[in-house]
Amino acid sequence: MTTVLILYAALSIAAAICASWLFRRVLVRFSPGNLSEEFATAPLSACFGMLVILIYVLVAALAPLLAPYEPDHIVGGEFLPWSTMHLLGTDNLGRDMLSRLVYGARNTVSIAFLSTAIAFIAGTSLGLLAATVGGWLDQALSRFIDVIITIPGLVFSLLLLTVFGTSISILILVIAVIDSSRVFRLARAVAIDVVAMDYIEAARLRGETLWRLITREILPNATAPLVAEFGLRFCFVFLAISALSFLGVGIQPPTADWGSMVRENAALITFGDITPLLPAGCIAVLTVAVNFVVDWMLHRASGLKE
Template sequence: MAVLIFLAAFIAASIPLSWLFRAGLARALPRHMAVVARDMPLTAAFGLWVIALYILVAFFAPLLAPFPERAVVGTQFQPWDSAHWLGTDRLGRDMLSRLIYGARNTVGIAFATTALAFIVGSLLGIWAALRGGWLDQVLSRFVDALMAIPSLIFSLLLLTIFGTTVMTLIFVIAAVDATRVYRIARSVAQGVVVMDYIEAARLRGEGNWYLIRREILPNALAPLVAEFGLRFCFVFLTISSLSFLGLGIQPPTADWGSMVRDNATLITFGDVTPLLPAGAIALLTVAVNFVVDWQLYRASGLKEQG
């Protein structure tokens, strides 16, 4: 019952908060950007302020958390009280503190992984579309072979072989996800490289790097930015899933996926504590998708009819 009341209160508060956030952006941003902010739908405003909230929590986690990330400060599965607002976990660590630190670890690692996947995948995809020929065929067939393997199973296999350190986790998931980025980057770039201005730049003697940096990438940026948001959601959920299975972020580092696994026993006793990290994962995923939908709408060139 308490969870339903909290959800109802959160949804009711989200509407005025989103409106205030949109109005604040319209006032704070320069004039040409303020127009975009004023036309922003409330769903996108909701997504932006939730993302901003997560970023602030991640940056200021040591200041916001009442206890250190790994400190044992109470008894096992201590109930909610004034000292531990969300109780303690199976080792007696403060759940609120670990939830706050989990924003830094889970979101930060997911962002770094997505950025690496995009750098590798988009550059290779654009390069393959620009060069064509045997290079395009070799890279595309290799990517097709990797994409034929289910990503979660492939990640589990690679992590079992190479270990489960943070750096290994980032490189493995980035390598798996770069194949998806490669496909969309190549597809978008293929529609750009046939344009007249690309041929004109080639006749001027411009090199491939110039064409990628000054001609192709700016014209392919809108769908790639939208794909970055979607890909971040998939990477974020993959890392949480791997942590839940025990092959993601390793203890004692706070991570939302492993927090759900470690405290799942409480659900049988009617305690909603394990649902809190799961809710944090779901909320960020929904927020990012709202912003991505807005960006895709803007990139499509559609206008409101009214």
């Protein structure tokens, strides 16, 4: 059994390396000049991450075409094994696992991306504003953010969702508010270093407005670490939503979601069935893929060479 697992792992790694190499060749071939040069020097790990992200996006976008059944329809008995009718079997209610896995990509990833985008816009805006204006505004925002950060994120999320409800809109806002505090601290720290530069003082003396000072002078020079932070924040938000769904307060049934799918079918693990591990594997693979891409972007932003 151990030998078979090692063989499967070796074949999977070899297939991932080959797919990443081919994907890099495609990117180099069809990308414009500057991007083509960047992709040509990209490590295979980053190419693997981009390929996985692209596959997830396509699966989420084409879910109605790829799923053989509706995700919330009962199409068979409970916990049916893998077969030609149901390639990944059925869940605890008799719903097709493959269909729910495909639709779970659309629901989980889109909600995580929207939450991350809102958190990033709010946290970056407030962080840059606090660093640029300074004074009492900086102190007030910083102390307020310190209070939020002292509360563990998962516990705070559970508290807010229990009070305000577990609808998707509330879930997105709660996750966005909590994660915006982390984005605020990074944006403020980066912006403070930029604000101390001479060209910022020159822009102030020219009479530049606060809006132009932030958008034209500070933001372009803080883009690299913020873009990298967006990728990391997406991973954290993605895992947080999956954890909340696993605990029963995240995305609510019958909406397909990978976190809740693990919880609903966890009983199969005691019988040696790996079906509950499939949504967990989807979560893990996407997290690893995003981190590979973020590592490459940080490497590029640092100016280091191989």
